[in-house]
Amino acid sequence: MRDSEPCVGTGEGGGGGDTPALDPAGGGVPALEVHDLTVSYLKRPVLYGVDLAVPPGKLVGIVGPNGAGKSTLVKSVMGLVPASGGWVKVFGRPTRENIARVGYVPQRESVDWDFPVNVMDVVLMGCYGRLGLVRRPGKAERERAMAALGKVGMEAYSRRQIANLSGGQQQRVFLARALAQECDLYLMDEPFAGVDAATEAAIVTLLGEMRDRGKTVLVVHHDLATAREYFDMLLLLNMRVVAFGDTQEVFTGELLQKTYGGRLTLLSEMADTIARQS
Amino acid sequence: MDRSTDPAPGRRRIGSAVAAVAAGVFLASAGEAHAERIGELVQTDPWEQVGRFFDLSDENTRGLRVAFAGALFFGAACGLLGSFIVVRRMALVGDAISHAVLPGVALGFLWGTDKDPVAILVGATAVGLLGALVVDWIQRTTRIKQDAALGIVLASFFAVGLCMIRMIQNGEGAANISGLKTYLFGDIGSLDRADVATMAVVVVATVSLVALLYRPLLAISFDRGFAASIGLPVRVLDGLFQHFLAFAIVVSLQAVGVVLVSALLITPAAAAYLLCDRMHKMLWVAVLIGMLSALLGVFFSFLGNNLPTGPFMVLGASAVFLLAYLFAPRHGRFTKWLRRRARRRKVRDENAMKAIYRILEREGRPEGGVGIAALAAERGMPEAAVLGELHGLGRRRHVELGDGEVSLTAEGLRRARKVVRNHRLWELYLTNEADYAPDHVHDDAEKIEHFLTELEVAELERQLDFPQTDPHGQPIPGLKSV
Numbered sequence: 001m002r003d004s005e006p007c008v009g010t011g012e013g014g015g016g017g018d019t020p021a022l023d024p025a026g027g028g029v030p031a032l033e034v035h036d037l038t039v040s041y042l043k044r045p046v047l048y049g050v051d052l053a054v055p056p057g058k059l060v061g062i063v064g065p066n067g068a069g070k071s072t073l074v075k076s077v078m079g080l081v082p083a084s085g086g087w088v089k090v091f092g093r094p095t096r097e098n099i100a101r102v103g104y105v106p107q108r109e110s111v112d113w114d115f116p117v118n119v120m121d122v123v124l125m126g127c128y129g130r131l132g133l134v135r136r137p138g139k140a141e142r143e144r145a146m147a148a149l150g151k152v153g154m155e156a157y158s159r160r161q162i163a164n165l166s167g168g169q170q171q172r173v174f175l176a177r178a179l180a181q182e183c184d185l186y187l188m189d190e191p192f193a194g195v196d197a198a199t200e201a202a203i204v205t206l207l208g209e210m211r212d213r214g215k216t217v218l219v220v221h222h223d224l225a226t227a228r229e230y231f232d233m234l235l236l237l238n239m240r241v242v243a244f245g246d247t248q249e250v251f252t253g254e255l256l257q258k259t260y261g262g263r264l265t266l267l268s269e270m271a272d273t274i275a276r277q278s
Numbered sequence: 279m280d281r282s283t284d285p286a287p288g289r290r291r292i293g294s295a296v297a298a299v300a301a302g303v304f305l306a307s308a309g310e311a312h313a314e315r316i317g318e319l320v321q322t323d324p325w326e327q328v329g330r331f332f333d334l335s336d337e338n339t340r341g342l343r344v345a346f347a348g349a350l351f352f353g354a355a356c357g358l359l360g361s362f363i364v365v366r367r368m369a370l371v372g373d374a375i376s377h378a379v380l381p382g383v384a385l386g387f388l389w390g391t392d393k394d395p396v397a398i399l400v401g402a403t404a405v406g407l408l409g410a411l412v413v414d415w416i417q418r419t420t421r422i423k424q425d426a427a428l429g430i431v432l433a434s435f436f437a438v439g440l441c442m443i444r445m446i447q448n449g450e451g452a453a454n455i456s457g458l459k460t461y462l463f464g465d466i467g468s469l470d471r472a473d474v475a476t477m478a479v480v481v482v483a484t485v486s487l488v489a490l491l492y493r494p495l496l497a498i499s500f501d502r503g504f505a506a507s508i509g510l511p512v513r514v515l516d517g518l519f520q521h522f523l524a525f526a527i528v529v530s531l532q533a534v535g536v537v538l539v540s541a542l543l544i545t546p547a548a549a550a551y552l553l554c555d556r557m558h559k560m561l562w563v564a565v566l567i568g569m570l571s572a573l574l575g576v577f578f579s580f581l582g583n584n585l586p587t588g589p590f591m592v593l594g595a596s597a598v599f600l601l602a603y604l605f606a607p608r609h610g611r612f613t614k615w616l617r618r619r620a621r622r623r624k625v626r627d628e629n630a631m632k633a634i635y636r637i638l639e640r641e642g643r644p645e646g647g648v649g650i651a652a653l654a655a656e657r658g659m660p661e662a663a664v665l666g667e668l669h670g671l672g673r674r675r676h677v678e679l680g681d682g683e684v685s686l687t688a689e690g691l692r693r694a695r696k697v698v699r700n701h702r703l704w705e706l707y708l709t710n711e712a713d714y715a716p717d718h719v720h721d722d723a724e725k726i727e728h729f730l731t732e733l734e735v736a737e738l739e740r741q742l743d744f745p746q747t748d749p750h751g752q753p754i755p756g757l758k759s760v
Contacts, residue, residue, distance in 0.1 A: 042421065075503070078503075078506070078507045079506070080503050080506050080507065096509070099507075099508065099509040100509070102507070103507075104503070104504060104507035104508075106501060106503045106504055106507075110501070110503060111500060111501045112365075112367070112500075115365055115499070115500050115557075116365060116551065116554060116555055116559075116560050117496070117500060117556065117557055118555070118556065121496075121557075122500070125493075125496075125497050125500070125501070125504065125505075125508075126508075128494065128497055128505075128508055128510065129508030129509055131493070133490075133493075133494050133510070133511075134490055134491065136493070137493075177504075181508065
């Protein structure tokens with residue numbers, strides 16, 4: 001494992017001819033391109049040689065069993081987890097160079113909701129990237145944050161302490177923060193986890209609207225039953241890409257069996273062996 | 279993301295900090311009498327001492343003024359940085375750095391022939407950061423988690439420091455010894471102008487850092503992954519923060535001592551955390567509490583002549599924390615208890631008035647007296663208990679007690695109608711809109727009737743299209759009657 005420097009975005013090997021063919025409908029540069037991405041935790045590989053090219057304007061679900069590396073893939077694309085091989089490009093450029101165009105929505109449980117801030121403080125953080133290190137958010141940023149809160153139906157809560165929110169409201173605040181970033185590509189880690197039915201419906205509507213405005217959204221999702229109706233495209237993941245394509249084509253018994261069935265035990269045993277030997 | 283699993287929230291550290299205070303008091307009082315205390319005064323009359331403390335023009339208390347300024351400076355720095363430590367659940371990190379710097383302090387003494395605050399600051403900060411790096415390295419290369427890694431580094435660095443101090447004491451240049459010892463338990467009397475000047479520089483730098491980089495620091499404290507995802511230089515910010523943390527710890531060491539300095543970081547900030555709901559307010563309050571605690575330490579140390587400063591500063595901070603724990607406007611235990619008690623009384627009062635109203639309603643009388651016995655039967659309580667409640671209600675002019683009977687005042691009648699109205703509207707709402715069976719809604723309404731706000735009731739009524747009767751066919755009192 002190469003130390004702190006994530007390999008993503010070094011662009012080595014270039015965007016050459018061995019990348020997967022694009023969906024012709026998407027045209028031009030893919031919103032997200034992942035090539036031969038391999039990621040390890042403490043020398044144990046969790047993702048192997050992931051290849052992916054997501055056309056712009058699509059709503060993509062990432063599904064797979066626990067431990068399949070769904071969150072790791074998202075974090076690795078964002079450069080939060082160092083890759084041990086491969087590269088990632090966002091709209092044709094390394095993530096780091098195009099960071100303003102990618103938004104990340106972490107898992108709700110990843111933060112301490114007793115933190116002393118209110119809803120507005122959190123949503124304003126969506127503007128911090130553009131403001132840079134020292135500039136303060138002004139009227140324009142506040143208006144943008146308020147508009148984002150409006151889109152998730154949380155305008156009335158802007159002064160509410162985040163500790164006093166329900167799980168669904170917390171998730172909406174995270175989405176509002178992402179909307180305030182005004183990105184073209186979003187990666188969301190389990191936005192439906194532990195939210196109420198009303199919030200789930202609101203998020204689905206919101207994701208559809210974002211897609212209709214030309215945004216590309218990748219969503220880590222754990223519920224196969226709803227995956228089929230929520231997403232245009234599905235990425236079936238289990239330590240490697242089992243299948244990626246339009247939902248109707250990919251959502252087949254055979255491919256799901258390959259993703260969730262026990263066929264990949266050999267791969268995970270190999271990973272253990274590699275971890276032991278290094 | 280590895281930070282999110284950090285154990286030991288700041289508040290839990292308080293207990294051990296208090297234990298450390300007790301130990302510190304014992305150790306310091308068991309030591310030899312110190313010759314050079316603040317102002318080098320020996321006064322027996324405490325009131326005279328208090329007078330001298332506040333008489334800053336007294337030439338003899340120049341040492342006190344130096345201590346005073348120093349306490350304000352490091353109290354502020356500790357409060358400011360401690361706030362971030364508490365909300366980031368890094369309390370153990372502060373403790374570890376404060377112990378790990380000891381070898382650096384010894385090195386600083388060896389380096390300069392005289393006690394040179396800058397040499398000590400550089401040496402101690404360097405070693406403290408080395409300790410932080412070792413912790414990081416252990417975490418990354420093994421499966422050992424942060425708490426254990428901190429424990430290992432804290433103890434081993436501290437042990438090295440103790441050995442080095444002993445070696446310096448055994449060696450030449452023993453003139454430095456007494457100065458070196460103050461770093462273990464802290465003695466604000468040993469501060470000189472150069473020390474305070476160093477503190478001033480550190481405080482100004484710390485305040486500037488936080489003022490300039492407040493938002494990025496807030497973002498990495500709240501959500502590290504997100505902060506990194508928007509391109510904030512998370513590692514650089516973390517490094518900067520740890521540098522300033524080490525500076526603040528090192529300049530406080532001489533006054534507070536290695537063992538207790540982390541309490542001064544954590545306790546004022548933890549008290550501020552209980553008092554404030556917004557980070558920027560918490561920073562201010564923590565700074566004030568930090569300065570207050572440090573001053574209390576100086577004051578009591580001066581008052582008692584031979585008492586050590588560090589433990590009193592920590593005790594001061596702990597006292598403020600205790601006050602915040604009990605009386606914080608929203609999170610205080612006592613304030614919460616008061617609120618709960620007021621709520622219980624409201625429920626009891628309203629139930630009593632409602633019972634009177636229902637008896638009147640059943641008997642078809644708009645107002646008038648109700649027998650105590652009938653009321654007791656209605657509420658299923660002994661008469662004595664009912665009477666006790668009614669006396670309270672009488673004092674608040676909600677009922678009038680007559681001979682063996684009770685009647686509602688105008689205000690009491692209004693309150694009773696309001697509760698009944700809430701109750702029946704809620705029952706109707708549950709039955710009509712939420713598909714509850716009519717025999718399932720009473721218990722729920724019994725609870726919520728006391729807490730519905732006027733806005734909520736108006737909305738209920740609108741949604742139900744201004745109904746006249748509840749699911750059991752009883753009339754719902756109108757808005758005008760309440």
